[in-house]
Amino acid sequence: xxxxxxxxxxxxxxxxxxxxxxxxxxxxxxxxxxxxxxxxxxxxxxxxxxxxxxxxxxxxxxxxxxxxxxxxxxxxxxxxxxxxxxxxxxxxxxxxxxxxxxxxxxxxxxxxxxxxxxxxxxxxxxxxxxxxxxxxxxxxxxxxxxxxxxxxxxxxxxxxxxxxxxxxxxxxxxxxxxxxxxxxxxxxxxxxxxxxxxxxxxxxxxxxxxxxxxxxxxxxxxxxxxxxxxxxxxxxxxxxxxxxxxxxxxxxxxxxxxxxxxxxxxxxxxxxxxxxxxxxxxxxxxxxxxxxxxxxxxxxxxxxxxxxxxxxxxxxxxxxxxxxxxxxxxxxxxxxxxxxxxxxxxxxxxxxxxxxxxxxxxxxxxxxxxxxxxxxxxxxxxxxxxxxxxxxxxxxxxxxxxxxxxxxxxxxxxxxxxxxxxxxxxxxxxxxxxxxxxxxxxxxxxxxxxxxxxxxxxxxxxxxxxxxxxxxxxxxxxxxxxxxxxxxxxxxxxxxxxxxxxxxxxxxxxxxxxxxxxxxxxxxxxxxxxxxxxxxxxxxxxxxxxxxxxxxxxxxxxxxxxxxxxxxxxxxxxxxxxxxxxxxxxxxxxxxxxxxxxxxxxxxxxxxxxxxxxxxxxxxxxxxxxxxxxxxxxxxxxxxxxxxxxxxxxxxxxxxxxxxxxxxxxxxxxxxx
Ligand code: ADP
Ligand code: MG
Numbered sequence: 001x002x003x004x005x006x007x008x009x010x011x012x013x014x015x016x017x018x019x020x021x022x023x024x025x026x027x028x029x030x031x032x033x034x035x036x037x038x039x040x041x042x043x044x045x046x047x048x049x050x051x052x053x054x055x056x057x058x059x060x061x062x063x064x065x066x067x068x069x070x071x072x073x074x075x076x077x078x079x080x081x082x083x084x085x086x087x088x089x090x091x092x093x094x095x096x097x098x099x100x101x102x103x104x105x106x107x108x109x110x111x112x113x114x115x116x117x118x119x120x121x122x123x124x125x126x127x128x129x130x131x132x133x134x135x136x137x138x139x140x141x142x143x144x145x146x147x148x149x150x151x152x153x154x155x156x157x158x159x160x161x162x163x164x165x166x167x168x169x170x171x172x173x174x175x176x177x178x179x180x181x182x183x184x185x186x187x188x189x190x191x192x193x194x195x196x197x198x199x200x201x202x203x204x205x206x207x208x209x210x211x212x213x214x215x216x217x218x219x220x221x222x223x224x225x226x227x228x229x230x231x232x233x234x235x236x237x238x239x240x241x242x243x244x245x246x247x248x249x250x251x252x253x254x255x256x257x258x259x260x261x262x263x264x265x266x267x268x269x270x271x272x273x274x275x276x277x278x279x280x281x282x283x284x285x286x287x288x289x290x291x292x293x294x295x296x297x298x299x300x301x302x303x304x305x306x307x308x309x310x311x312x313x314x315x316x317x318x319x320x321x322x323x324x325x326x327x328x329x330x331x332x333x334x335x336x337x338x339x340x341x342x343x344x345x346x347x348x349x350x351x352x353x354x355x356x357x358x359x360x361x362x363x364x365x366x367x368x369x370x371x372x373x374x375x376x377x378x379x380x381x382x383x384x385x386x387x388x389x390x391x392x393x394x395x396x397x398x399x400x401x402x403x404x405x406x407x408x409x410x411x412x413x414x415x416x417x418x419x420x421x422x423x424x425x426x427x428x429x430x431x432x433x434x435x436x437x438x439x440x441x442x443x444x445x446x447x448x449x450x451x452x453x454x455x456x457x458x459x460x461x462x463x464x465x466x467x468x469x470x471x472x473x474x475x476x477x478x479x480x481x482x483x484x485x486x487x488x489x490x491x492x493x494x495x496x497x498x499x500x501x502x503x504x505x506x507x508x509x510x511x512x513x514x515x516x517x518x519x520x521x522x523x524x525x526x527x528x529x530x531x532x533x534x535x536x537x538x539x540x541x542x543x544x545x546x547x548x549x550x551x552x553x554x555x556x557x558x559x560x561x562x563x564x565x566x567x568x569x570x571x572x573x574x575x576x577x578x579x580x581x582x583x584x585x586x587x588x589x590x591x592x593x594x595x596x597x598x599x600x601x602x603x604x605x606x607x608x609x610x611x612x613x614x615x616x617x618x619x620x621x622x623x624x625x626x627x628x629x630x631x632x633x634x635x636x637x638x639x640x641x642x643x644x645x646x647x648x649x650x651x652x653x654x655x656x657x658x659x660x661x662x663x664x665x666x667x668x669x670x671x672x673x
Contacts, residue, residue, distance in 0.1 A: 001465060002166065002170060002654070003030055003164055003165060003166070004030050004031040004034070004165070004169065004170075005029055005030070005031060005656060005659065006029060007019075007028065007029060007030075008022055008027060008028065008029060008030060008032070008033055008157075008161075009162060009556065010030065010164075011030065011157060011161050012160045012164075013153075013156055013157055014157055014160075014295070017148070018149070018153065018157065021146050021147075021148045022149075022157075023151045025144065025145075025146055025149075028469065030161055030164065030165075031295075033157065033158065033161045033211045034158070034161055034162065034165070034190045034194070034209070035190075035209055035246045036143065036144075036158075037165050037193055037194075037206050038141030038142055038143055038193070038194065038202075038206075038210060039142050039143060039144055039212065040142050041139040041140060041142065041196065041199060041202055042060060042111070042113060042130075042132075042139065042140040042141075043112075043139055043199065043246070044060075044132065044135070044138060044139075045138065045140070046060050046139065047060050047061065047062045047111065048060065048061065049086060049087075049088035049089070050063060050084065050085070050086050050088050050089045050090060050091050051088035051089035052088070053091060053116055053118055053122050053348060053459025054116065054122060055117060055118050055119060055120060055122045056115070056116060056117070056118045056122075057115065057116050057122070058113075058114075058115050059113070059114070059115070059124075059593040060111065060112075060113045060118060061084060061086065061091065061111070061112045061113070062086060062109070062110070062111050062112075063085050063086035063109070063110070063112070063127065064084070064085055064086075064107065064108070064109055064110075065082055065083075065084050065093075065102075065105045065106055065107070065108060065110050065112070066082050066083040066084070066090075066106065066107075067080070067082065067103075067106050067107075068080050068082045068102045068103040068579065069081050069082065071094060072097075078096070078098075079094055079095050079096040079097060079099060080094070080095050080098075080099040080100070080102045080103075081093065081095075082102055082106065084110075084588045091100070091114065091116075091121075091122060091123065091124060092121075092123040092124070093114075093123070093124040093125075093127050094123060094124070094126070094200075094582075095125075095126050096124050096126070096584075098197075100316060102129070105129050105131075108131065109128075109131075109133070110129050110130060110131055111130050111131070111132045112124065112127045112129050112130075113127060113128050113130075113142070114126065114127030114128060114585075115585045116438060116585075117585060117588070118391055118531060118585070118588045118592075119377045125584050125585050126567075126584065126585075126649050128142070128151065129300050130151055130152065131152070131243070134544075137195050137513075138197065138198075139195065139196050139197075139198070139199060139202060140155065140195075141154075141155060141158070141195065142195050143155075143158075150633060152181040157192050157561045158275070159194075159195070162190065162191055162194060162195075165190065166187070167187055168185065168187055169185075169186040169190060169211060170186075170654050170655055171185075171186040171652070171655075172212060172215045172642060172652060172655060172660075173186075173211070173212070173642055173648065173652075174215070174645075174652050174655070176525075177245060177642070177645070181610060181638065183208060183211070184204070184205070184208050184214055186208065186209075188205075189204070189205040189208035189209055190205065190209055190625070191205070192204065192205030193205035193206045193208070193209045194529065194597040194657060196490045205373050207632065207635055209350055209637055210635060211635055211638055211642075214419065214635070214636065214639035215342065215639050215642045215643050215646070216643075216657065216660035216661045216663065216664060217419060217639075217661075217664045218419075218422065218636075218639045218640050218642070218643030219643045219646055219647060219657065219660075220661050220664050221419075221422035221423045221643070222422075222423075222640075222643050222644065222647050223647070223661075224423040224425070225422075225423040228273070228276050229273055230259070230275060231273065231274055231401040232272050232273065232274075232401065232664050233271075233272060233273055233274035233377075233401050233402065234272070234301065234303060234330065234377050234403075235269075235270055236269040236270060236297050236298060236300075236301040236303070236377070236403075237270040238268070238300075238301070239266055239270070239297045239300065241300075242296050242297065242299075242300035242329055243262075243266070243293060243296055243297060243300075245329055246292070246293060246296045246325060246328075246329055247293070249325050249328050249329075250289060250325075252433065254286075254290075255429070255431060255433055255434070256430075257285075257428065257429045257430055257431055258286055258289065258290050258429060258430065259280075261290050261427035261428075261429060262294070264277070264292050264295045264425070264427050265277060265279075265290070265293070265294045265297075265405065265427070266297065268403065268425070269294065269297050269298070269378070269403055273569055274401045274402065274403050274404060275378075275403035275404060275405065275425075276404050276423065276424050276425060277404070277405050277406070277424060277425045277426070277427060277589040277646075278384075278406050278407075278421055278425070278426050278427070279291070279405060279406070279407045279408075279427045279428075279429070280407075280412060280418070280426065280427070280428045280429065281406055281407075281409065281411075281428065281429030281430075282409060282411055282429070282432065282564070282599075282600035282601070283409045283560065283561055283563075283564025283565075283600065284410065284432055284433075284436065284564050284568055285409075285429035285430075285431070285433075286432070286433050287382075287407045287409070287429060288318065288321060288322075288382075289308065289428070290427075291380050291382070291405060291407060292322050292325060292326075294327070294378060294380065294405055295307065295322075295326070295359050295378065295380065296329055297378075298378035298403070299326070299329070299331045299357050299358075299359060300329070301377065302357050302375070302658070303375055303376070303377025303378060304352065304355065304356070304357055304358050304359075304360065304373050304374070304375045304376045304377060304378075304399075305358070305359045305376075305377065305378045305379075305380065306360050306362075306366055306376060306378070306379045306380065306393050306395060306398065306640075307322075307359065307360070307361045307362075307365065307380045307382065308362060308364065308366050308367070308379070308380070308381050308382065308387070308391075309361070309362070309363060309382045309383065309421075310363065310382070310383045310386035310387060311363065311533065312337045312339055312363055312510055312513070313371050313513065313514075313533060313538055314339060314382065314383070314538065315335060315337050315361050315362055315363050315535070316335065316337070316339075316514065316641050317538065317539055317587065318361050318382070319335045319361045321539075322361070324361065327361050331357060331358070331359060332356075332358055332359070333358070333359040333360075333361060334348045334351070334352075334358055334359070334360050334361070334363035335360075335361050335362060335369070336348055336360060336361070336363075336365050336366055337362050337363045337365050337510075338363060338510060339510035339514075340362075340365070340367060346369040346471045349359075349370065349371060349372070352371065352372065352373055352374065353372045353373075353374050354374050355373075355374025355375035356375075357375070359512070360373070360393050363398035364387070364391055366395060366398070367394035367398070368389050370658065372398070373396070373398045373399055375399075376398050376399030376402045377399065377402055377403065378404075378405065379395045379396050379398070379399065379402045379403070379404050379405070380404075380405045380406075380407070381395060381404075381405070381406045381407065382406065382407050383407065383409060384406040384407060384408050385408055385410050388419075388506045390502060392406070401523075406424070409561065409564070409600075410557050410600075411600040411601040411603075411604040412604060413601070413605050413608050414603050414633055415632065415633055415636045416608065418633070418636045418637070419636055422640070433574045435570040436567065436570060436571070437567065437571075437572060437573070438574050438598050439563055439566060439567050439573040439574065439598060440572070440574050440575070441563070441574075441575040441576075441577065441594055441595050442455070442530070442572070442575070442576050442577070442595075443551075443573070443577045443579070443591050443594075443595060444576060444577070444578050444579070444672055445579050446579060446580055446581045449578060450548060452576050452578045453495040453547075454495075455574075455576060456468070456495070456496075456527075456545065457495055457496060457499075457545050459544070459545045459574065460496065460499055460526050460527055460545075464544040464545050464574075465523065465525075465526055465527070465528075465542045465543045465544060465545070466526070466528070466543065466544070466545035466546065466547060467527075467530060467534060467543055467545070467546045467547070467562075467565055467566065468487065468491065468527060468528070468529045468530070468547045468549065469530055469531070469532065469534070469546065469547065469548045469549060469562055470483045470484035470486075470487045470505075470529060470530065470531055470549055470550070471483055471549050471553055471580075472531075472532065472550060472553040472554055472558075473515060474491065477506050477507060478507060480505065480506070480531050481506060481507035481508075481531065482529050483531075484503060484505045484529055484530060485503065485505070485625065487529055487549060488503040489500060491527070496527055499526050499527055500524065500525050500527070501525065501526070501527045501528075501529060502516045502519060502520055502525035502527070502528045502529065503516065503528075503529050503530070504516045504517060504520075504528060504530045504531075504533060505528075505530065505531040505533060506531055506533050509540065511515055512635070516528070517538070517540075520540055520543075521540045521542070523542055528540075528543075532554075532558065532562070533562045534562070534565055534609065534621070535558060535562055535565075538565055539565075539568060540565070540568070541569035541575075542568075542569060543565060543566045543567075543568070544566055544567060544571050544572065544573045544574065545566060545573065545574045545575070545576070546562060546563055546565060546566045546573075546574070546575045546576070547575075547576040547578060548562060548575075548576070548577050548578065549578050550578070550579070550580055550593065551577035551578055551579050551587075551591060552579045552580055552583035552584070552587035552588075552590075553580075553587075555590070555592075555607070556590045556593060556594070556606060556607040556610070557603065557604065557607055559577070559594050560594070560600055560603050563575045563594070563598070564600075575594075576593070577591050577595075579591065589606075590606075590610070593606045601655075646662065
């Protein structure tokens with residue numbers, strides 16, 4: 001075991017406190033530390049005069065920071081503001097939150113880096129401040145930090161770690177292969193990645209380090225794949241008749257990619273090995289009928305099918321759509337959710353335990369201990385990213401290695417799919433059913449709040465049904481509910497007086513929620529004021545307008561999901577994004593992305609670069625993946641190839657491969673269980 005595998009405590013300057021901070025960044029060993037790559041570099045030759053700064057620009061400025069003054073917005077947010085001045089001019093810098101540390105820099109000459117606002121006059125939101133007076137390197141790394149760590153401290157610690165490395169750092173890539181692929185030596189690459197002589201060398205160094213770090217993860221993925229393949233599952237080979245009957249029941253022909261996906265699933269189900277398939281498709285691409293086709297096959301072979309959805313609204317909607325079709329082919333659907341009465345639940349539990357072929361649709365109520373399937377042949381998880389790893393595994397564990405189909409409407413960038421979901425087979429619905437028109441999206445800032453509601457009123461008067469989404473309140477469902485209630489009252493007594501307005505939020509009783517949603521679907525309610533309870537999968541084909549209040553608070557994938565609620569009946573559809581008084585650059589970029597494209601895969605790529613993979617991986621994401629993830633398909637493919645060579649031929653000598661692989665073991669394994 002070389003120095004790379006030592007705990008970070010061995011590095012000069014890393015005491016218990018720093019070690020703790022580093023641990024929250026998933027940095028435990030020297031290897032983790034030197035693989036903890038800079039987010040970007042400060043190029044000190046690029047310091048510019050403040051007067052030359054434009055809007056929406058990455059910039060590096062040097063000047064004297066003025067006094068820190070408290071900042072209040074009408075929206076009730078607090079922060080700190082300070083002016084940075086050089087000989088050419090000055091620029092306002094703002095930070096939200098208590099940001100009391102800003103005061104420490106007042107009156108000092110500092111280097112400030114960040115991105116300027118898109119609106120005039122340019123201001124800097126949440127810039128970083130540093131004292132660079134005693135730095136020598138031409139390019140300085142900027143790291144992701146955690147409270148208590150500074151860039152300065154990180155740089156010192158990384159420098160000390162680099163100094164402790166042997167000249168030749170052992171690599172998982174054997175040297176013959178490395179030179180065949182013209183890969184740099186790892187030791188040199190690590191040094192360049194942190195303190196590069198040029199920007200280009202820095203980025204190339206990062207790629208090399210990332211490749212090295214990706215290999216153990218790909219080894220894990222390869223091993224997981226192999227372990228699924230070892231189990232046995234019921235082969236469901238005779239499918240043609242029932243499936244054909246089911247397809248004839250549909251009011252539309254399958255799209256090309258729906259048919260392909262169903263074909264792939266048929267192939268999997270016919271196999272005596274459990275299916276592990278991820279069905280990806282943008283919102284509205286029609287995943288439900290594909291899942292239903294799979295269910296039909298399993299039911300026709302006498303097996304039970306579980307379909308788990310993240311909300312009651314969605315479970316009920318699936319039941320409403322699927323029950324008649326399933327009945328037509330001679331089978332029965334039951335629903336198990338929080339809203340199921342105790343009496344019904346008892347009967348349903350008994351029938352499930354007896355093993356009668358049933359389609360059981362439900363929420364996470366399906367994975368409770370009291371629920372037993374006598375004969376589960378296929379488990380389907382809708383909107384899988386809304387469930388934790390434990391819940392997904394628990395559903396699969398209700399049968400003895402059932403076939404598993406997981407679905408997601410959060411498009412996963414290809415690199416992420418290859419990295420984290422590499423052990424799953426992938427079907428993609430890349431096109432939507434015909435007749436959908438692009439949704440026209442508009443952005444109104446705070447000053448034009450009135451115009452947004454004018455647009456809404458006009459559209460509603462013209463017979464368009466609308467969702468109005470209340471602002472997101474972080475971490476507080478009850479505040480969120482009251483936000484929606486307030487907005488509902490304001491609108492129904494103000495701008496929308498005389499219009500039939502409904503309200504739905506997560507704090508309402510299930511029956512009440514149902515009633516409102518039904519009324520909206522039936523067109524009895526014209527405007528539905530709601531929280532993100534409608535985000536996931538809700539289908540009301542009449543809805544043609546979506547207004548999101550406080551759009552700056554929503555994540556990109558959330559906005560995309562919300563926008564997916566409208567225009568589902570093929571009509572013209574409009575999306576209005578209304579933002580609050582002060583918004584961050586990142587939020588401006590998200591809104592801009594929403595204006596620029598309706599392509600969920602494109603938006604996911606943007607989300608990935610903006611927020612990192614955590615946002616896309618769901619609740620059980622892992623810091624270590626965030627660190628090694630690459631958006632570069634070539635690099636991921638190379639890592640796969642290396643992993644394959646290692647799985648077949650063993651690791652190069654002197655490397656504790658299993659130790660490295662263990663480091664990734666809590667990376668979400670869909671369906672491993
Ligand atoms: P999602 O992929 O978001 O779960 P759904 O399965 O809810 O999408 O389908 C969205 C809508 O598209 C539904 O109203 C569904 O009936 C309709 N739909 C699905 N497949 C087709 C098709 N092949 N042709 C026309 N409409 C379709
Ligand atoms: Mg869906």
